[in-house]
Amino acid sequence: MIKRRDFIKQSLQATGALALGVAWSSCAQPKKISGTIGTPNYKIGHMLRNFSLPQTNEIIKTDCVVIGGGVSGLAASRKLKQLNIDHVLLELENKAGGNAQAGSTSVGAYPFGAHYVTVPTLHDKEYLDFLQSCKLITSFEKGLPVLNDYHVCFDLKERLYIHGQWQEGLLPLQGLSKQELAGIQRFEEQTHYYKNYTGKDGLPAFTLPLAYSSRDPELLQLDAVSFAAWLQSKNIHGKALYWYLNYCMADDYGGTIDTVSAWAGLHYFASHQAKAFNVDEDAVLTWPEGNNWLVQHLKQQAGANIKTGQLVYQVEEKSNALHLRVFDIEAANWVLYETQHIISCVPQFVNQHMLQGIDRKVNTQAYTYAPWVVANAVVDTDAMHGFGVELAWDNVIYDNDSLGYVHAKHQQLAQRSVNGKSNITYYKPLVKQEAKAARESTMKTTYQQWYDTIVADLKIPHPQIESNLHQLDVWLWGHGMIRPSVGFINRPTAKLDKQSYRHRIHFAHTDLVGISVFEEGFYSGTQAALQVLQA
Amino acid sequence: MPTSAHSNQRFQVILLLSVFVVATCGLVYELIAGTLASYLLGDSITQFSTIIGTYLFSMGIGSYISRYFEHNLMRWFIQIEMLVGLVGGFSSTLLYVLFNQVEFFRLLLYGSVVLTGTLVGLELPLLMRILKDKIEFNDLVSKIFTFDYIGALLASLVFPLVCVPYLGILKTSFFFGLLNVGVALWVCLLFKSEIPGYKVTFTSGVFFVILLATGFVLSDRIISFSESLSYSGKIIVSTSSPYQRIILTKQKDDLRLFLNGNLQFSSKDEYRYHEALVHPAAVRTKNLNKVLVLGGGDGLAVRELHKYKEVNEIVLVDLDAAVVKLFTTHQALIKLNDNALRKENVSVIHNDAFTWMKENKTLFDLIIIDFPDxxxxxxxxxxxxxxYREMRRSLHPDGLCVVQSTSPYFARQSFWMINQTIASCDYNTQAYHCYLPSFGEWGFIMAGASVPKSPVRSYPNNVKFINEETFQQLHHFPPDMSKVETGVNKLNDQLLVHVFEKEWSAYLHD
Known part of the structure; x- marks a missing residue:
């Protein structure tokens, strides 16, 4: 007779034998994947904190120095050029572009950050001019811009992996209870209401640039509560809807409905009311290299004044000029810039160190920046279709911490070939942890660990992804973008933070506004350049 | 018979392990049948319910028959287990291959489920009888059923999580067939002294293993073979390009071209299609000098163009060099297209039509578009x-274009949407359709700055179908195909693809 212990032992042997057999047959040899891990030049950036006072070998005089070559800085430089103001742009990285960086593989270009802009509003004439100059707006019909068909995201724009297959669109709709559908309907009614709402000052409730949004106190109150609290107060519930809203908050703000303010949350949905003649309100403009396409045009229009690899170590105010002590990383050489104006287009935590000698009080503690992980994979295109609707531009996985991936070659006109390869860019904002802790753990994580995390996420819709993966490059953004946390956009010091210092140092950056999108950067940079002219 | 406690225990372990394998494999075959039935026949709820029901009932039959087995129970047990492996292992492949070939597919499906179920149903009672003298009854029942149910659990987890994603259905059934026969062989080897005619049983088991292993290795080829069976004619060319699978079949003197399984033409009636595509526009084109053909690497539209002396230059843009190569080298096809692509005034460009059109600076008098649906x-x-806007730039102000526009009968909305999309780009359009025996009703849109009412030159003599009188009738759309208002198809909002899919799937799923 068999004893209990033997019985268990036998069962284990029996199951083990079968499991082993199955495992053996399904276990392929792991393939070696090449890839790199990169970050912005934070090591040199950190020199700002602990350098000894420099020796200066060379002196350069100019009317204005733009510090920072992100979108704000490039827009400022573009405008200064138009205004014929002699200036230099100093960028720390070896490439300008800020969040709109791009990389390239054997397959082509791909974005390492921002990768689309929405339909332009008619508020910012400068921005419309810019879009026209790069032929994104081809003409105006009946007062509305006609957008260039080749750059408006082609169909299929978005798909969601849910219930084992890909559905069209990102909001889950199948298998929802009546209550959940009612929640979605209430939410849509609210966003519809705010899309068409005008504040007491006659301005639209939510629009881009934020400067054109209403300052009606009743609306601004929405900034004092979290988006989640607001949803509760409107009796809007439902797991699928909450997942979707959290996805949107992570996508645009690197936050969650609990951390982001209701004002910011509603802005995401209600600001898409801009009309174009030939496309829908929710259309987007996109390029294989993402917003780096726009950056290249900005750079071209900004002219030859851009210097990269420049660490601005210190700014001093002298009686007749501003002095910048700058370390040229490539030449390992200290340079002194003497200028009348500075447009500082860097995040405020950088200003804090750089402008130590300047009497400017900004509470940088109020500024939160979400860390991001972006990875680009070279894959076999056909392997990315899966069950359900075909490969889209934006491919999102339901109930997953990542934001899914964007197909860089989506805007290609040519028919796909069967054995073709593509770049897919994976995004993951670290929204769950407190930003600083997340940043620190992010920087410690090894390439192999990122590889495992990313592949595990991609395996959900594509179980065989590893055998179709040829390269995986990882990019870490310690301070990915400003997060419009509760109370941030309408903080009491918002106006003060943006204010120029004695009409000589001007500030432009999306973190001052609270929403990190191209239009804001463009607007703030352009405005700062105009301030130089007025000063 | 071994009597020591140790060997008795080993005896039990082995037999219980086979219960476990039988149970796992049994459930896997059931799941395979259910999955395959849902995949091939649709309506998964009905398929799974009826398959599970039939399977369980057949196990009952097996249990009932088991009473008639009286001698050599061990041999029977082993032989049945081998048979389960063979039947289960091959059933899915057989069903898959025969799906398109037989009228009585459902009979075959349920027949294989009944057979597998009966064989599996036989095994437990036989085993209980083998073990009844060796294990106390309480203990025996408890063990056998425990292993049976654990096996079922394992199967139900391994099947969806490991087997289907990594092995696929066909390989999975071969794999479990191998497992079945493998265990039977092992038991056979260990108890050879108890099995009369052990060698025959063992040899047949080895033979089964070879068969199943071959099936496992060749299962990918079996799939492609089964695809080839869905073509009615004999396959005379089968090749793959980076863009599509190209199959040419021949039945008597009918040649048929399939791209990715979709029929492109039948040599019996393609003249109707190509004459209707080319001539009504050609006879209306003011200066028929330069002609552009997009798609149409088969050279059949070009063949029709050669019937006009005025045509000086024909440019053919087709993405797929493999199609063009086939139609410039294969004897039967050269005969069909009258060696049209090798004529002096034809230049062939292998490029994507959109990319090429966007860059093109030459004006054409006539543009013929023969893209896949x-x-x-x-x-x-x-x-x-x-x-169509880009095309406008390549079209001479007096020129015309004609677009193959799917079927106005099967895909009415799609057809009229193509018409409306072209019209929205500042063209005048003329829709028409003709009947093709091998396709059904097919539609075309002729377009230009203006479409002349009547021809400016006469139709060629050597046409079999089209003339002006016929063409005038082809304008008329009966009520079931008549014009409907649709949206327009845009790059960022491809209404056409959505509508087309909906319309055709309504026909294909009937």
Whole structure:
């Protein structure tokens, strides 16, 4: 007779034998994947904190120095050029572009950050001019811009992996209870209401640039509560809807409905009311290299004044000029810039160190920046279709911490070939942890660990992804973008933070506004350049 | 018979392990049948319910029959287990291959389920009888059923999580067939002294293993073989390009070309299609000098163009060099297209039509578009407003173009949407259709700055179908195909692909 212990032992042997057999047959040899891990030049950036006072070998005089070559800085430089103001742009990285960086593989270009802009509003004439100059707006019909068909995201724009297959669109709709559908309907009614709402000052409730949004106190109150609290107060519930809203908050703000303010949350949905003649309100403009396409045009229009690899170590105010002590990383050489104006287009935590000698009080503690992980994979295109609707531009996985991936070659006109390869860019904002802790753990994580995390996420819709993966490059953004946390956009010091210092140092950056999108950067940079002219 | 406690225990372990394997494999075969039935026949709820029901009932039959087995129980047990492996292992492949070939597929499906179920049903009672003298009854029942149910649990987890994603259905059934026969062989080897005619049983088991292993290795080829069975004629060319699978079949003197399984033409009636595509526009084109053909690497539209002396230059843009190569080298096809692509005034360009059109600076008097139907977003771009705008730049102000526009009967909305999309780009259009025996009703859109009412030259003599009188009738659309208002197809909002998919699937799923 068999004893209990033997019985268990036998069962284990029996199951083990079968499991082993199955495992053996399904276990392929792991393939070696090449890839790199990169970050912005934070090591040199950190020199700002602990350098000894420099020796200066060379002196350069100019009317204005733009510090920072992100979108704000490039827009400022573009405008200064138009205004014929002699200036230099100093960028720390070896490439300008800020969040709109791009990389390239054997397959082509791909974005390492921002990768689309929405339909332009008619508020910012400068921005419309810019879009026209790069032929994104081809003409105006009946007062509305006609957008260039080749750059408006082609169909299929978005798909969601849910219930084992890909559905069209990102909001889950199948298998929802009546209550959940009612929640979605209430939410849509609210966003519809705010899309068409005008504040007491006659301005639209939510629009881009934020400067054109209403300052009606009743609306601004929405900034004092979290988006989640607001949803509760409107009796809007439902797991699928909450997942979707959290996805949107992570996508645009690197936050969650609990951390982001209701004002910011509603802005995401209600600001898409801009009309174009030939496309829908929710259309987007996109390029294989993402917003780096726009950056290249900005750079071209900004002219030859851009210097990269420049660490601005210190700014001093002298009686007749501003002095910048700058370390040229490539030449390992200290340079002194003497200028009348500075447009500082860097995040405020950088200003804090750089402008130590300047009497400017900004509470940088109020500024939160979400860390991001972006990875680009070279894959076999056909392997990315899966069950359900075909490969889209934006491919999102339901109930997953990542934001899914964007197909860089989506805007290609040519028919796909069967054995073709593509770049897919994976995004993951670290929204769950407190930003600083997340940043620190992010920087410690090894390439192999990122590889495992990313592949595990991609395996959900594509179980065989590893055998179709040829390269995986990882990019870490310690301070990915400003997060419009509760109370941030309408903080009491918002106006003060943006204010120029004695009409000589001007500030432009999306973190001052609270929403990190191209239009804001463009607007703030352009405005700062105009301030130089007025000063 | 071994009597020591140790060997008795080993005896039990082995037999219980086989219960476990039998149970796992049994459930896997059931799941395979259910999955395959849902996949091939649709309606998964009905398929799974009826398959599970039939399977369980057949196990009952097996249990009942088991009473008639009286001698050599061990041999029977082993032989049945081998048979389960063989039947289960091959059933899915057989069903898959025969799905398109037989009228009585359901009979075959349920027949294989009944057979597998009966054989599996036989095994437990036989085993209980083998073990009844060796294990106390309480203990025996408890063990056998425990292993049976654990096996079932394992099967139900391994099947969806490991087997289907990594092995696929066919390989999975071969794999479990191998497992079945393997265990039977092992038991056979260990108890050879108890099995009369052990050698025959063992040899047949080895033979089964070879068969199943061959099936496992060749299962991918079996799939492609079964695909080839769905073509009615004999396959005379089968090749793959980076863009599509190209199959040419021949039945008597009918040649048929299939791209990715979709019929492109039948040599019996293709003249109707190509004459209707080319001539009504050609006879209306003011200066028929330069002609552009997009798609149409088969050279059949070009053959029709050679019937006009005025045509000086024909440019053919086709993405797929493999198609063009086939139609410039294969004897029967050269005969069909009258060696049209090798004529002096024809230049062939292998490029994507959209990309090429966007860059093109030459004006054409006539543009003939013969693209595949807009069945996905990639092809749908070639039917977009943007594409027709680009085409406008390549079209002489007096020129005409004609677009193959799917079936106005099967895909009425799609057909009229193509018309509306072209019209939205500042063209005048003329829709028409003709009947093709091998396709059904097929539609075309002729377009230009203006479409002349009557021909400016006469139709060629050597045409079999089209003339002006016929053409005038082809304008008329009966009520079931008549014009409907649709939206337009844009790159960023491909209404056409959505509508097309909906319309055709309504026919294909009937």
């Amino acid at each position: 807009p069945s996905n977003f990639s092809l749908g771009k070639l039917y977009s407003q943007t594409f």
